[in-house]
Amino acid sequence: MQFVFLLEQVVNGLVLGGYYLLIALGLSLIFSVGGIVNLAHGAFYALGAYIAVTLGNHIGFGPATAISPVLVALIGIAFERFILRRFYQQDPILSLLVTFGLAMVAEQLIRIVWGAPPLSVSIPGALRGPVIVGPFLFSQYRLMMLAIVALVLVGLWLLLQKTSFGRVVRAGIQRPDMVAALGIRLQPYMTAVVMLGVGMAALGGALFAPITIVHPAMGAEIITVAFVVVIIGGLGSFWGVVLAALLVGVVRGVTIHFVPAAGEASMYVLMFLVLLLRPRGLLGEPIEKFEQ
Amino acid sequence: MNKSVTTPLRQAGPPSRRTILKTGAGLAATAAFGFPGILRAQSDVIQIGHLAPMTGFLGALGDYAVLGIQMAAEEINAAGGVTGREIRVSSEDSINPDTGATKAQRMIERDGAQVLLGEISSATALAISQVAARNKKLFIATGPRSDTLRGSSCNRYLFCSDIPNTVMVNAVGSALKRDEMVDGKKFYTLTADYVFGHDLLRAAKAFFDANGGELIGDELIATDVTDFSPFLLKIRQAQPDVVCANLAGNQVTNLMKQYAEFGLPFPIVGFNLNTADAWAAGPGNLSGTWPTVWYHTLEVPGSQKFVEDFTAKYGKLPENHAWIEYISLKMLAQAMEETQSTDSEKIIDYFESGAKFDILKAREAYFRGWDHQLIQEAYPFTVKPESEMADEQDMLVLGEAVPAPDQDLESIYPSAEQNPCQL
Incomplete structure (x- = not known):
């Protein structure tokens, strides 16, 4: 029976990892292409949740969850055009400071617009409750979430691997100078990458709103975990981030099974070990522009 | 020497960027320290x-x-x-x-x-x-x-x-005893991992001991935990009769949302809840018996x-x-x-x-x-079925005040023997 219990935690950890993935993939993409550490990424996650809840009161959970990421992606255009674009060629510390400040401004804006008390929202009745498969118990809602994450993941992978858009983005990650020499402007691609990244974060927020508290500081809560996942997975690596997200979810679940009090620390220990033994991250590729 | 020459010139023109920054900083400092004079x-x-x-x-x-x-x-x-x-x-x-x-x-x-x-x-x-x-x-x-x-x-x-904390435990405890949910029952607790939670767990343990309840497991929950799923699985594995939350603030909201999400069959009660945290849980997620100091109804x-x-x-x-x-x-x-x-x-x-x-x-x-x-008086409350709620804030049913009108108010408070306060 002990083994079954442990296996249950492993499977549950995989599901949780899928959720970290939505936030971490966008963060990793924006850093890989633009060299920008986007500390405001959590703010887009929070906005995604707030917009989804607000819309959901009028048009229902499904449509709101679909529309919210699109709206946030549109905000992402302005974010890239008016803020990020000024910092691609600058010292990374500047973009770090700007996005850090922006995260605080966004949190206060949410407080001004929606108020300090948390928003009230529940899972739609049809999706509430467990699915029991043999000895395992799953949340119906999280299984649905996992399916959406898998769809997004496959879609993103196809976009990056099989389209000309993806080829330019991947080339831009490795050799932006060569891309420029071939006469391709990277700027519009960067806009698209930021839209994708913040849109995925918003989708994460919209999906998680019914099962966690929706409050102004929710962005700050998620950003640390997303960073840890990106660092463990390795910069520029699509599958590295996927692997790291699932690993963080599983390690947390297993740690809580044996040493509950160490649950929240486990991912940091994992990051520490990875940085010590493989500083590039699990599947990180050597990227010339970051190697100096 | 150069400096003394340029300074008057500068002052004559529009204020420099640096001056504006200094002024801004000065203003900010003034605002931060207030106007004591x-x-x-x-x-x-x-x-x-x-x-x-x-x-x-x-x-x-x-x-x-x-x-x-x-x-x-x-x-x-x-x-x-x-x-x-x-x-x-x-x-x-x-x-x-x-x-x-x-x-x-x-x-x-x-x-x-x-x-x-x-x-x-x-x-x-x-x-x-x-x-x-x-x-x-x-x-x-x-x-x-x-x-x-x-x-x-x-x-x-x-x-x-x-x-x-002691009064909150007693307020909920009186309702639990009335509903025969303590004697011979197995409890599993989730406790906020800081001074408040530890304190509340102590009071809860004393209550279980005094009334024949058995504590079969406790999980300490860090204040920044947002995902409770691994803990919910452990609770399911332990098969308690009652789950009991000694949590605070956002923790309570997150637990209640996810407890409903996983649909665990065990009744859940809690020894601490603020109304704002209950409202934030959303319709249909909160259940069980909880304490409160005051409620608008x-x-x-x-x-x-x-x-x-x-x-x-x-x-x-x-x-x-x-x-x-x-x-x-x-x-x-x-x-x-x-x-x-x-x-x-x-x-x-x-x-x-x-x-x-x-x-x-x-x-x-x-x-x-x-x-x-x-x-003062305290109150236990229970949760309305979702179908009876007029709106998302109309979710709680206030119970009878404790202690009962014929009992001394201090009977739910720690006695002089229990409270080590020395003024």
Whole structure:
């Protein structure tokens, strides 16, 4: 029976990892292409949740969850055009400071617009409750979430691997100078990458709103975990981030099974070990522009 | 030499970027430190330093606290003030124990605050109470519920107006005993991993031991945990009869949302809940029996009037922290009026004398002289079925006040043997 219990935690950890993935993939993409550490990424996650809840009161959970990421992606255009674009060629510390400040401004804006008390929202009745498969118990809602994450993941992978858009983005990650020499402007691609990244974060927020508290500081809560996942997975690596997200979810679940009090620390220990033994991250590729 | 030549030229032209920055910084600093000169000049004003967490973990609750105390101050001033003087409350975000203590010191020293009032976090209140004691100024702690604060950490200048952990356990416990949910039952607890939670677990264990309940497992939950799923699986594996939450703030909301999500079959109860956290859980997620110090449906005329006025003024229902800030300032005003003084020593003597206060409940409350906590009624509540809720805030059914009308109010409070407070 002990083994079954442990296996249950492993499977549950995989599901949780899928959720970290939505936030971490966008963060990793924006850093890989633009060299920008986007500390405001959590703010887009929070906005995604707030917009989804607000819309959901009028048009229902499904449509709101679909529309919210699109709206946030549109905000992402302005974010890239008016803020990020000024910092691609600058010292990374500047973009770090700007996005850090922006995260605080966004949190206060949410407080001004929606108020300090948390928003009230529940899972739609049809999706509430467990699915029991043999000895395992799953949340119906999280299984649905996992399916959406898998769809997004496959879609993103196809976009990056099989389209000309993806080829330019991947080339831009490795050799932006060569891309420029071939006469391709990277700027519009960067806009698209930021839209994708913040849109995925918003989708994460919209999906998680019914099962966690929706409050102004929710962005700050998620950003640390997303960073840890990106660092463990390795910069520029699509599958590295996927692997790291699932690993963080599983390690947390297993740690809580044996040493509950160490649950929240486990991912940091994992990051520490990875940085010590493989500083590039699990599947990180050597990227010339970051190697100096 | 060059410098002395360029300076006059610069001053003649438009201000440089640097000058603007310096001015901006100066302005910001002025705003941050307040205008002590102006405040000191007005000696006919009674200055109250109000601290509450307005951001972070307990921010939603602090927001209501500020609204509550503002309303009380306006009513007092509209009725002619206290001893003919205007009462002025300045509210600040306490943030954490360090900042809270620093701000408390500044309020006393520079703003000339005669009394400190407020706070929700037990840890921050402890730090502020030490500042108050050092300066020999009264501090009325309105929100913290830790037994330790009114126990081994009590002091002459600290008064507590919220119910302590022991009372919350007793309020819920009486309902559980009535429903035969304690004797011979197996409990699994989830406990907030800081001083408040540990304190609450201690009180819960004492209750289980005294009433034949068995504690089969406890999980310490860090305050930043947002995903409870691994803990929910462990609870399912342990198969308890009752799950019991000793959590705080956002933790309670997250647990309740995910408990409903996973649909575990065990009844869940809790020994701590604030109304704002219950509202945030969303319709259909909260269940079980919980304690509260006050709720807006309480059928007492004074309480109904307060709810009406508050809703008219702010366009939303008052939460329990709005109520407690409101009645705490009113109690202070009564003490100042009765003693015709703003001197902390005189107010303390008045509070210790067992003076009665109308706190908008069926029975009047009083401060207990030997540990300075407000002795008052508490209530268990249960949750309405989703189909009966008129709106998302209409979710709780208030139970009968504890203790019962024929019992002594102090019967649900820690006794002199149980509470180590030495003033």
